[in-house]
Structures are given as structure tokens and as C-alpha cells.
């Protein structure tokens with residue numbers, strides 16, 4: 001009897017699973033054939049390819065479609081290919097797609113759970129409004145002297161070590177961004193150029209890497225989304241949470257006891273704890289931690305890809321050095337904030353590195369209010385409803401390498417950004433996202449990467465070391481776009 005019940009349950013389960021696989025067919029939306037149980041993401045489940053690589057592959061296969069229907073396990077998901085539709089989702093119809101497909105309970109992960117990236121609805125809106133004043137261009141000018149100091153320390157650090165060894169680019173850039181975030185967010189010297197493994201680096205090495213059991217939970221939640229509400233999942237390791245909380249607590253106390261005012265993000269948070277009774281110490285800690293994790297990691301990823309591309313493309317490196325040298329030479333061997341803003345070729349090279357290697361390879365939005373998809377006249381699809389709760393994917397990696405928008409899409413050619421008319425890459429080049437949910441730290445991230453690279457190019461000739469495995473393949477597991485094997489660079493002092 002039990003056997004019969006189990007058989008009936010399994011057969012009905014299989015039947016229902018297969019039934020769901022007709023979801024897109026019924027609506028006439030094109031898409032790749034799903035594999036039973038895993039849907040279209042088998043290569044990610046088997047740790048062969050990153051999700052961003054997979055979405056981009058699917059994006060590329062369906063050249064003539066505005067959207068592609070796929071299955072994550074047996075859940076229907078939409079990949080949006082059309083820039084006009086992307087504009088609608090991120091800007092015009094934002095009220096239908098205002099949340100990210102990410103879930104962290106702030107009672108379980110109090111630091112990242114309070115981060116705007118993970119927050120939803122009204123809570124996201126009010127937190128974003130609270131933090132936005134910390135990222136104005138005025139505030140960037142405020143922290144710029146700290147960034148200059150850290151950049152000079154970077155040059156001294158490379159200088160000291162380059163005789164004996166070449167550098168793992170990501171690690172070098174991470175030391176730089178950790179020091180700059182330490183200075184600009186916490187008002188502290190993170191000592192990443194002095195010690196081999198200082199506390200900030202230990203925290204940085206572990207922050208975004210869910211360990212053991214948490215990684216298994218993350219995988220299960222991805223496969224079976226209903227588990228989100230049943231399984232307690234955290235990204236921030238417990239000991240990292242304790243260390244960061246202590247750093248913030250001590251800094252706030254020290255400032256209070258000694259009446260210290262510094263030009264940094266912590267001062268803004270400190271003021272909020274004094275002026276807003278709803279803003280508690282745990283909020284200050286969470287937002288300082290948010291600045292920490294978003295500030296060092298994405299920027300160090302971008303910076304190391306930019307250095308790699310400059311090392312691999314000598315012509316671009318030389319041209320960039322001419323621009324940078326001129327600015328330093330005309331300003332007493334310094335690079336003032338206003339001068340950095342004028343470096344158009346540096347800006348183009350930065351954008352081109354972001355185009356080729358966007359750290360966030362895909363954006364996953366959730367439909368928060370049913371949305372009617374209206375096809376164009378030449379489409380073979382009827383109008384249909386994108387239901388509340390459906391996940392829509394914007395494949396940044398797919399868009400950024402689409403030959404329809406970028407000629408020779410796999411080549412590093414900063415000139416394309418110089419020649420382009422304003423806004424011509426809108427909604428096809430969007431490394432920071434678009435619309436109300438776009439990256440809050442874009443100004444700070446761009447500033448620290450550009451100043452760090454400017455100081456390096458001013459002082460060193462860089463080349464790719466033979467230890468680098470080419471062509472670069474992306475890590476299938478890490479949540480950001482990162483090479484599976486490290487990029488090694490050689491530095492030759494020229495000044």
C-alpha cells in the first residue's frame with residue numbers, strides 16, 4: 001500500500017513538473033528546451049559555468065527575440081533582451097519591478113540583511129533615501145584627499161615589492177580598496193600595505209564566500225525557492241559580523257569621547273545616530289559594513305580587470321599614460337579631483353573594462369505587480385501577463401558583448417566610448433544598473449578605481465606575467481565576475 005502511495009506521489013510530481021515546462025510554450029515565448037528537474041541551468045548546478053555565463057549564452061542564442069523563457073529548476077524565468085523593455089522594467093514601469101530577487105532576513109544576517117541591495121519595498125526606499133546623501137559629488141570631494149594618500153601608499157608598496165615578485169592583480173587591488181574603504185568609511189588605517197594579513201584583509205577574504213553548510217543552503221534555496229522562508233540563511237560569517245561590529249562600535253565611542261570630526265562616511269552615520277532616534281548603532285554598523293563590502297570588492301574586481309586589459313594592450317596603456325602624465329605634470333606631480341574628472345581616455349578605458357567584465361554579470365529583478373507584456377507588431381507572441389513573483393533577468397554580460405551594439409565585442413577598445421554619441425549605449429551598457437535601484441556607490445567606486453589606476457600608470461609599466469592562464473575563464477561559483485585562476489602582473493618602475 002505504502003509503495004503504491006509513493007508511486008502515485010512520484011508520478012504526479014513528475015507529471016506536474018513536466019506540465020510546468022509547457023509554461024513558455026503556451027505563451028509562445030521562445031526559449032531553450034529544459035532538462036528534467038534542473039531546467040536550463042544544469043551547467044551552473046553542476047558548477048561548470050557561472051550563472052552570468054549561462055544567461056549570456058542563452059541571450060546570444062536567441063538573437064531575434066525581445067525575451068527568452070527559461071526554467072530555473074521548474075520555475076519559469078524571463079530573460080529580457082530588448083533595451084526598450086529594459087528601460088521599461090528599470091525606469092518607466094519601475095513600480096512593477098522594484099525588488100531584487102535576493103532574500104536575506106535581517107534577524108539572521110543583521111549586517112547584509114539591512115543593505116539596500118537586499119531590502120524590499122518601502123524598507124528599501126526609506127533606507128536608500130537615508131544613505132543617498134553620503135554619496136553626493138560634494139562628499140566625494142570630501143574623501144578625495146584620503147584616496148590620494150592611499151594611492152601614494154599603493155605606489156610605495158609596489159615599489160618595495162616589485163624587485164622580488166610579480167603581483168596577483170586581484171590581491172594587490174584588494175589591498176588598495178580595503179585601505180581606501182578603511183580610510184573613507186571608517187577613518188582607519190587598514191594596514192593592508194604594511195602587514196601581510198591584517199584584520200581588514202582577513203575580513204575581506206571571507207566576507208562574500210558562504211562557507212560549508214551555508215553554501216549548501218544557498219544552493220538548495222536557489223533550486224527550491226520556497227525554502228527561503230524555512231531555512232535560516234546568512235552570507236556574513238558570524239565571526240566577521242562580530243569583528244565588524246566591534247570596529248564600528250569602538251570607532252563611534254572613540255569619536256564621541258574625543259569629540260572627533262573626520263571627513264568620512266562614518267561621520268555621516270554617527271550624525272544619523274544622534275539626529276534620528278530610529279537609527280540605532282546596529283544600523284550604523286550595518287551601513288558601515290555595507291560600505292565596506294560593496295566598497296572594496298566590486299571596485300577591486302573592476303580595477304584588476306582594467307589593469308589586466310591595460311597590460312595586455314600596450315597601445316592603450318601608452319596612450320593613457322600620455323593623458324595621465326600631462327595632468328600630473330601640469331599640477332605639481334599631483335592629480336587634483338577636478339583634473340581626474342577631465343581624463344576622458346581614463347574614463348573610456350574604465351568603461352571598456354566594465355563592458356567586457358561587468359562585476360555583476362546579471363541583474364535579477366522580481367515582478368512586484370502584474371505587468372502586461374505587449375509584443376511589437378512583427379512578434380509572433382500574443383500579449384501575456386508577467387505574473388507577480390516572476391523573476392526577470394537582465395543579462396549585462398550578454399548585452400555588453402552583443403555585436404549588434406558593440407563592434408568587435410570581445411576586443412578592448414576604449415575609443416568606442418570616446419566616439420559614441422551621448423546616451424547611445426543607454427540600456428545596453430549598464431554595469432551599475434539603471435533607474436532608481438542603480439548602484440548607490442557608483443561615484444565612489446569609479447573614483448577609487450580611477451585614481452588607483454592613474455597612480456599606477458604614472459609610475460609603472462605593466463605587463464601580463466606568464467603565470468596568468470589565458471584566455472581568462474570566469475569562476476562558476478563566486479557571486480561576482482572573477483577569473484577562475486588569478487591574473488598575474490609585472491610592474492616596471494618608470495619614475
Ligand code: HEM
Pocket residue numbers: 100116117118128290291292294295296298299302359360363430431432433434436437438439440441442444445446449
Ligand atoms: C565599480 C564598482 C561597482 C560596480 C560595478 C557596482 C555595480 C552595482 C550593480 C550592478 C548594482 C545593482 C543595480 C541594480 O539592481 O539595478 C549595485 C547596487 C548597489 N551598489 Fe554598487 N557597484 C560598485 C561599487 C559600489 C560601491 C563602492 C558601493 C558603496 C560603497 C556600492 C553600493 C551599492 C549599493 C548600496 C547597491 C544597492 C542599491 C539599491 O538596491 O538601491 N557599489 N552596484
